[in-house]
Amino acid sequence: MCLAVPGQIVDVRDERGIRMATIDFDGISKDICLAYLPDIEVGDYAIVHVGFAISKIDEASALETLQMFRDLGILEEELDVTGGVS
Amino acid sequence: MKYLDEFNDPVLAKSLFDEIRRITTQKWSIMEVCGGQTHAIIRNGIDQLLPDDVELIHGPGCPVCVTPLGVIDKALDIASRPDVIFCSFGDMLRVPGSSRDLFIVKSDGGDVRVVYSPLDAVNLAEQNPDKQVVFFAIGFETTAPANAMAVHMAKERGLDNFSVLVSHVLVPPAIEAIVGSPDNRVDGFLAAGHVCSIMGTWQYGPLVEKYNVPIVVTGFEPLDVLEGIRRVVAQLENGEAQLDNAYARVVSDQGNVPAQKMVEEVFEVCDRNWRGIGQIGVSGWRLAPAYRSFDAEYRFDVVDLDAPESELCRAGEVLQGRIKPNECEAFGNECTPRTPLGATMVSSEGACAAYYQYRRLTGTPVGI
Ligand code: SF4
Numbered sequence: 001m002c003l004a005v006p007g008q009i010v011d012v013r014d015e016r017g018i019r020m021a022t023i024d025f026d027g028i029s030k031d032i033c034l035a036y037l038p039d040i041e042v043g044d045y046a047i048v049h050v051g052f053a054i055s056k057i058d059e060a061s062a063l064e065t066l067q068m069f070r071d072l073g074i075l076e077e078e079l080d081v082t083g084g085v086s
Numbered sequence: 087m088k089y090l091d092e093f094n095d096p097v098l099a100k101s102l103f104d105e106i107r108r109i110t111t112q113k114w115s116i117m118e119v120c121g122g123q124t125h126a127i128i129r130n131g132i133d134q135l136l137p138d139d140v141e142l143i144h145g146p147g148c149p150v151c152v153t154p155l156g157v158i159d160k161a162l163d164i165a166s167r168p169d170v171i172f173c174s175f176g177d178m179l180r181v182p183g184s185s186r187d188l189f190i191v192k193s194d195g196g197d198v199r200v201v202y203s204p205l206d207a208v209n210l211a212e213q214n215p216d217k218q219v220v221f222f223a224i225g226f227e228t229t230a231p232a233n234a235m236a237v238h239m240a241k242e243r244g245l246d247n248f249s250v251l252v253s254h255v256l257v258p259p260a261i262e263a264i265v266g267s268p269d270n271r272v273d274g275f276l277a278a279g280h281v282c283s284i285m286g287t288w289q290y291g292p293l294v295e296k297y298n299v300p301i302v303v304t305g306f307e308p309l310d311v312l313e314g315i316r317r318v319v320a321q322l323e324n325g326e327a328q329l330d331n332a333y334a335r336v337v338s339d340q341g342n343v344p345a346q347k348m349v350e351e352v353f354e355v356c357d358r359n360w361r362g363i364g365q366i367g368v369s370g371w372r373l374a375p376a377y378r379s380f381d382a383e384y385r386f387d388v389v390d391l392d393a394p395e396s397e398l399c400r401a402g403e404v405l406q407g408r409i410k411p412n413e414c415e416a417f418g419n420e421c422t423p424r425t426p427l428g429a430t431m432v433s434s435e436g437a438c439a440a441y442y443q444y445r446r447l448t449g450t451p452v453g454i
Binding site for chain 2 (some may be wrong): 003004030033035049054
């Protein structure tokens with residue numbers, strides 16, 4: 001659960017006063033919170049941890065890291081989209 | 087044995103291994119604090135490809151692993167109640183409490199749900215006004231801002247059916263407990279990159295000075311880890327002790343200031359018991375007085391619940407780097423990821439689980 005996964009901001013919106021975004025992790029979409037990266041914009045890449053963007057990252061590093069997650073086969077596990085027990 | 091071609095840039099990996107071998111003239115022990123780094127090291131066999139003189143010690147950097155048994159029992163108690171929806175990150179479900187785990191509570195009819203983000207739990211509280219929604223707020227500094235925001239939002243929305251069971255832990259006091267212990271044998275540390283992306287690097291300077299120990303902020307990809315090791319060894323060989331940042335593409339000196347502010351608003355520093363290690367002073371966060379009404383321990387009156395650890399499990403020694411997982415007699419015998427005796431066998435970031443997953447099958451002797 002400690003890992004953080006890079007993704008690309010697809011759209012940004014205001015939800016009850018909080019800046020939220022749709023982010024794309026290599027084909028998997030998630031809603032995430034931008035409260036901690038107020039200046040980030042559509043098209044930028046960010047490292048995301050448990051639903052929050054915590055650090056901006058350049059595209060090349062983001063793609064490299066995503067490739068690693070894919071190689072390890074843990075992207076879906078990290079994003080909790082495998083269904084699991086929920 | 088692992089091979090270099092498993093690295094995504096084998097040429098760079100080889101040059102880093104060669105460089106480390108070239109500069110190493112004596113024995114050094116380096117601790118990686120982050121469980122993600124432990125996982126990368128064991129999976130890629132970095133510890134086996136390094137020169138014999140460079141030993142890696144796996145530190146207490148997995149929040150699932152250090153959450154005390156007493157807290158797990160509190161979670162099980164609360165999750166079993168009929169009016170409760172208990173929300174947690176997935177890897178807490180199989181962590182053994184004194185007599186069962188959250189999975190068992192769930193199969194016995196408890197409403198236990200895995201959420202991706204603590205905000206999902208806040209939304210569940212809003213959608214289920216007749217239920218008490220409890221979120222299991224564990225983690226290091228990386229996770230705390232998310233959990234703080236969840237509590238803050240619940241307060242803003244006036245949700246009186248949302249609460250959190252908090253067991254947050256902090257990395258710098260754990261490093262200090264290890265490096266300041268009389269039997270410490272760690273010569274240098276790899277600090278956890280994602281913790282520092284929130285907190286910055288400034289917290290580590292005083293530790294470097296006080297204990298004259300190199301600390302290198304390091305990412306968790308295999309090449310990041312290798313570069314962190316190279317920088318620690320280079321400092322040690324030069325007789326230096328400095329704070330260095332090998333993960334500057336993500337980590338800045340000051341960290342994520344808005345996230346730090348939210349954490350300061352919602353949490354306050356407290357002493358914490360670390361599973362397998364024991365009490366470490368000012369090593370955690372709990373809810374600040376203004377948010378105490380969101381504390382599940384008080385709401386469900388489980389504050390004083392406590393529990394003794396399994397006698398067989400040596401996770402405390404593993405977490406402090408005193409033994410390697412395969413030196414525990416239960417490893418692979420009584421204790422496997424399906425039947426974990428200690429939390430270090432549960433989480434994929436735990437050292438015992440990493441050894442079980444990658445070392446048992448590679449033919450490397452595992453000492454059982
Ligand atoms: S192998 Fe199992 S019993 Fe032994 S220290 Fe690790 S978690 Fe505990």
